[in-house]
Amino acid sequence: MSNLNYLSGLGPIWPPGLMPPGLSYMPDTQRTLVLLKPDALQRDLLGEIIRRFELKGLKIVALKFIRLSDEMLTEHYSHLADKPFFASLKQFMMQTPVVGIVLEGIDCVESVRKIVGATNPRSADAGTIRADFSMNVPSNLIHASDSVENAVTEVKRFFKEDELFSYEKITDRFQFGEGI
Ligand code: IDP
Ligand code: MG
Numbered sequence: 001m002s003n004l005n006y007l008s009g010l011g012p013i014w015p016p017g018l019m020p021p022g023l024s025y026m027p028d029t030q031r032t033l034v035l036l037k038p039d040a041l042q043r044d045l046l047g048e049i050i051r052r053f054e055l056k057g058l059k060i061v062a063l064k065f066i067r068l069s070d071e072m073l074t075e076h077y078s079h080l081a082d083k084p085f086f087a088s089l090k091q092f093m094m095q096t097p098v099v100g101i102v103l104e105g106i107d108c109v110e111s112v113r114k115i116v117g118a119t120n121p122r123s124a125d126a127g128t129i130r131a132d133f134s135m136n137v138p139s140n141l142i143h144a145s146d147s148v149e150n151a152v153t154e155v156k157r158f159f160k161e162d163e164l165f166s167y168e169k170i171t172d173r174f175q176f177g178e179g180i
Contacts (some may be wrong), residue, residue: 029176031061031164032109033154034116035143036099038092039134049129049142052115053103057175062102062155062164068093076157085131087139100158105175109151116144 027138034053036046053060068076068105080086103112117128121140124131145151155164 009153013154014046019172020070025109028107029104030106030151031102031104031155032112032145032151033143033158034064034100034101034103034112035158037139037141037143038098039139040100043133043141045133045141048133050052051159052129053101053112056105056111056115057171058103058105058108059169059175060101061104061166062100064100064159064163065097066100066158067097070094071144072157076154082152085138092138102159102164109145109148112144113146116142140152 026130035145036049040046040049064180070090073093074081077086077089080089081087105111115129117124117130119130120137120141121130121134122136127131134140
């Protein structure tokens with residue numbers, strides 16, 4: 001099933017005939033990129049973090065290990081290229097594979113950033129992933145796209161089109177539809 005309409009922001013991912021009965025997608029369904037950083041893997045927090053997104057009602061449409069390269073990180077963190085910690089940040093992100101995840105949901109870019117919390121875990125709101133489980137940058141456990149535009153770019157940066165899955169869940173009507 002093609003996601004092209006969705007990814008270009010032109011409309012929902014479900015061709016009209018294939019949408020589950022009674023379900024009409026909200027117009028602001030989005031996708032966002034999450035990377036679970038090497039500290040999340042080392043500290044056995046992968047499952048806990050994924051669980052939080054599942055319980056929120058975000059749909060996992062892609063998930064894989066990624067071995068990041070210096071080139072990928074130079075592109076991904078290009079907005080930090082002039083920072084003194086740029087090289088060490090890239091080294092940190094290459095310590096282990098990261099878990100790449102694409103999440104889907106209504107207004108999901110902003111929702112995921114709220115669940116993740118502020119960059120500095122000591123300033124992050126209690127209840128967020130970074131506040132609850134971490135203390136420092138760069139070891140703040142997780143990356144999440146910070147805008148709808150960047151989410152589209154970042155999903156494409158780390159996932160091929162055939163690695164993104166559209167599938168129905170019985171709960172779609174609660175999380176994507178207008179009601180029961
Ligand atoms: P974000 O991850 O909350 O979007 P960005 O400003 O995009 O924050 O920074 C990307 C990542 O760079 C942060 O998540 C953190 O791991 C790392 N980082 C940001 N600021 C610092 C710093 O001052 N020292 C070391 N690492 C930093
Ligand atoms: Mg960022």
